[in-house]
Amino acid sequence: xxxRKTVAESERSxxxxxxxxxxxxSASAERxxxxxxxxxxxxxDWVLHWADTPYGTPALFLxxxxxxxxxxxxxxxxxxALSVARPKRSFYYALVSGVGSVLGGILGYAIGLLLWAAVGxxxxxxxxxxxxxxxxxxxxxYEQNAFWAIVCAGFTPIPYKVFTIxxxxxxxxxxxxxxxxxxxxxxxxRFFLVxxxxxxxxxxxxxxxxRYFDWAALALALLAILGFVAIKWLM
Numbered sequence: 001x002x003x004r005k006t007v008a009e010s011e012r013s014x015x016x017x018x019x020x021x022x023x024x025x026s027a028s029a030e031r032x033x034x035x036x037x038x039x040x041x042x043x044x045d046w047v048l049h050w051a052d053t054p055y056g057t058p059a060l061f062l063x064x065x066x067x068x069x070x071x072x073x074x075x076x077x078x079x080x081a082l083s084v085a086r087p088k089r090s091f092y093y094a095l096v097s098g099v100g101s102v103l104g105g106i107l108g109y110a111i112g113l114l115l116w117a118a119v120g121x122x123x124x125x126x127x128x129x130x131x132x133x134x135x136x137x138x139x140x141x142y143e144q145n146a147f148w149a150i151v152c153a154g155f156t157p158i159p160y161k162v163f164t165i166x167x168x169x170x171x172x173x174x175x176x177x178x179x180x181x182x183x184x185x186x187x188x189x190r191f192f193l194v195x196x197x198x199x200x201x202x203x204x205x206x207x208x209x210x211r212y213f214d215w216a217a218l219a220l221a222l223l224a225i226l227g228f229v230a231i232k233w234l235m
Contacts, residue, residue, distance in 0.1 A: 068183075
């Protein structure tokens with residue numbers, strides 16, 4: 001009788017794992033998942049991956065066009081990655097960024113001139129940098145001196161798309177020729193400065209961006225705010 005009881009207890013212990021096993025399974029099940037990267041970081045990585053494809057240069061051109069009219073990631077990101085891989089072509093990539101950005105500025109001007117009444121609400125809700133206050137503020141800058149406002153905005157981290165679209169909205173103060181001339185000076189100046197840094201310093205610039213991306217994003221936001229203030233002060 002005692003033997004049968006011992007066997008039965010052994011069978012029950014095999015069928016039901018001890019509490020320690022349950023706790024381990026439960027702890028494993030409740031282990032928190034790794035946090036997904038921030039949307040801006042994922043978008044940055046997506047832009048960056050084009051540097052490892054045969055389509056890096058066309059992607060840079062299209063990115064420069066898009067960033068001047070609606071896209072949040074600046075072309076500098078891809079320009080840097082491409083230039084690190086081929087430093088001798090740094091100024092060529094700067095030229096691609098500049099041409100694409102000026103053409104994108106023309107697209108932004110057309111959006112502001114022809115489509116703003118239809119798409120303005122979408123931009124205000126989904127595209128970073130667009131608020132009614134910013135648009136009106138840029139309009140006041142254009143009323144004072146449109147050319148220098150565009151030059152300064154093109155060279156700084158201010159969301160350039162706000163200025164190109166606002167140029168179309170306030171076309172009574174900004175002609176397309178003024179926008180193109182100011183964009184050539186400001187945007188080419190910016191991208192060729194980046195190209196010069198990559199030509200002379202190469203991979204160290206990219207490694208710093210990779211390591212301190214989040215801080216760099218905050219710094220660029222601060223610089224954008226200061227850029228608005230600087231433009232107002234200069235004018």
